[in-house]
Amino acid sequence: MAKRGPYRKYTPEFRKMAVELMAECDNIEALARELGVPSRALYHWRDQELAKAAAGGEQAPGRREQRLRNENLKLKKALAEKTLEVDFFKGALQKVKARRQQSDVSGATASTSKSEA
Secondary structure: OOOOOOOOOOOHHHHHHHHHHHHHOOOHHHHHHHHOOOHHHHHHHHHHHHHHHHHHOOOOOOHHHHHHHHHHHHHHHHHHHHHHHHHHHHHHHHHHHHHHHHHHHHOOOOOOOOOOO
16 A cells, blocks of 8 residues: 655645646546646546536536537537538538539430520
8 A cells, every 4th residue: 555645734825826737637537647636536536616606606627628629519410410410411412413424525415414595
């Protein structure tokens, strides 16, 4: 079992700053190493901040940002899917145009009759 060092007291300002960084961070373990605190302490501090915010009727810190990040990610995925669809249909349209040009050049009868104006 790993030895634990002496208990460190962190200031409320440090804890608040750490929770704010945590809300913006993707890798909590790396943040914990950078700050020199156990990762579970970060989660504990975050939960305390959430409880304070809920008791005070405030919006939870970091929750709005996380919701916006998730929405942004969903929108990026939807955009990527639509881009793939557009690329597919552009390619299909080019193939149809190429086939029509080949049939016009060869003198073959078109599969559909042209309407007369």
